[in-house]
Every structure is written in C-alpha cells, then in structure tokens.
Amino acid sequence: MAKFMGPRFKQCRRLGLNVCGHPKAMDRSTKGTSRADKKLSPYGVQLLEKQRLKAYYGVLEKQFSNYVKKATKDTDPTGYALLKRLECRLDNLVYRLGFANSIRQARQMVVHGHILINNKKVDIPSYSVEIGEVISLKESSRNNLLFKDNFINSLNQYNYLSKDYDNFSGNLLKYPEREEIPILIDEISIVEFYSNH
Known part of the structure; x- marks a missing residue:
C-alpha cells in the first residue's frame, strides 16, 4: 500500500491545514511560513487546495484523480460529490x-x-461505505485499550453517523451534507484545476 512517508508536521505547515490530526501539527513557533500564507496565482490556489484535500484524506495522485472522474459523473455538484466520496471512505469513517x-x-x-x-472483515481503507452499513470493532480487538479508550472518549458527533457504545459500532445514517463535512477546503478550486488540465 503506497503512502506518504515525509515529515508530517512540515507537510501540515506547508499546506496550512492540519492533515495529520496531531494537536501540535500547526504550531507556528518554527521558522518559515506556509505556502498557504503567500500570495498565489489562481493556478497556485487551485493546486494548493488539491494538495490539501489529498493530504487530508491520505490519498495519492492516481487514486485522487479517479475520485474526481467519478465525481464528474455524479448527479450532485462535482465538488460536493468529490468530498462525499472521500468522506465515506472506510478509513475516514x-x-x-x-x-x-x-x-x-x-x-x-x-x-x-x-x-x-x-460483521465481515474488510481490510481495504478505500472501501466506500454505503448508507445503513454497520462499522464495528472486531470482538478480539475490543480488548485493545487504545481502541477502546479512543471510541469511548471521542467527543466528536456527526449528524450522518450514529454510535453504539455497547457494541463498539457505528452506522452511516445518510450521506453527509456539504456543511456537515468538517474540513475547510475550497472544492470549487479543485474542480477548476482538473477542468483546466
């Protein structure tokens, strides 16, 4: 499985977005400024937004391009369709x-x-979760204190997901609306980037 192997804090500062989930990732006490702080051309803005979204969901270029192609064929606006597909990846949920x-x-x-x-093992991070499917922690993995504590102590709540604490599971209730997807990104710029290239 291909993945980004570079310094993650540096990547966060360069993109101006916390793409690694660490609370200290955006600490600006280090030297230098992010590329997001500099005045960019329209092309530069489009490219930066694409890089930010790719990095946030941990998707590489070829796979990301495939998501964009599928989004263009969706009945929803292309930018929203792209975000919806990425948000419903198994690893993200x-x-x-x-x-x-x-x-x-x-x-x-x-x-x-x-x-x-x-109740069936799925080991593909990019698996597209459908409405009504139940995501659960394997029985033998429920003894792992890290997984258990993460699940029980997580305070995040999303309208498109339900959590069953007793059964260590969750359910995709509906596809998220654009305003429910908790990421600051200009998806229109990304669509423009691909339509111009």
Missing part, C-alpha cells in the same frame, strides 16, 4: 467514529483487520 485518533491510525486498523462491515 473509522476515524470519525472515534476508533482512531487520526486517519492514518484508522487506515492501519483497517489494513490489520480490526474493522468489520456488517
């Missing part, structure tokens, strides 16, 4: 439900077989 404290950790949990969909 494992993170949103609180099983993991970052998307990166959620991806590891999925790959290592800790996560079930409708």
